[in-house]
Amino acid sequence: MNINWFQKQPKGSDEVSLTMNISADLQSLFTWNTKQVFIFVAAEYETRKNSLNQVSLWDAIIPAKERAKFWIRSSNKYRFVDHGKNLRGKEFNLTLHWHVMPKTGKMFADKIVMSGYSLPEEYI
């Protein structure tokens, strides 16, 4: 599972636009009781005022095992806007979450965290 990114365009509050390549194989999550798997990618970062910021960038629904292995290239579906102007040079993690929704019963979710991403020091 890997994600890359490219652009950044802020105005007013800091805002980032980025492009991601996502490849994933989630076939092992599907059982007889799985109705769908909801996946999303979120950026996580700290600011001076906030100990945690999580912003969902992209999500999708995987309705069946056959579609659970995929590669997609997309810009962020949801706007990545900060609560202020804190994003210059900001280090952040990208997390891929998956939420398994059953036909009946208990739901469960998990994620992987990819750290080490950072935004440019200057606006582009």
Added chain:
Amino acid sequence: MGWVEENMKPTHIRQILSQAISLGMVISSALIIWKGLICITGSESPVVVVLSGSMEPGFKRGDILFLYMNKDPIRAGQIVVFNDGRDVPIVHRVIEVHEQRDSKEADILTKGDANLDDDRMLYTSSNRWLQQKYIMGRAVGFLPYVGWLTIIMTDKPIIKCFRFILLPYILLGALGLLVITSKE
């Protein structure tokens, strides 16, 4: 045959009393289970019915959701039920969290899976963010279709009236069954 009928009366009264007690026990057990669920799940409404299609295809109208609430912080991806002073609570997914360092208060943004837009337009008093205190629980489990009974009763007023008429008959029917099947 007068003396036979005289002897029947006290037995008859005892039978009715014991059946009334059984019925009372059934109702009390149901109440105990319900209150226990509220206590265990930490949520005022441990079970809710999905009323709209905004979380499809994961949840459909008529599905039942089991909720659980604890002091764990709200995080992106969780499906939460919230009520910020509206008629009907909403079940949507958290897509943004901004948690403050010192107060640990968090600004939260939610969105229905099937909706194009986030819920910002829905929040009461033109709030831009949802506060943690409005969240009643997190959805942890799910049963399809079973909630349709509640929806039918609230959507169609005629059936709502009928349930008051039907209920005594159902109760009488249950009592009748108890009479037939009781040992005495």
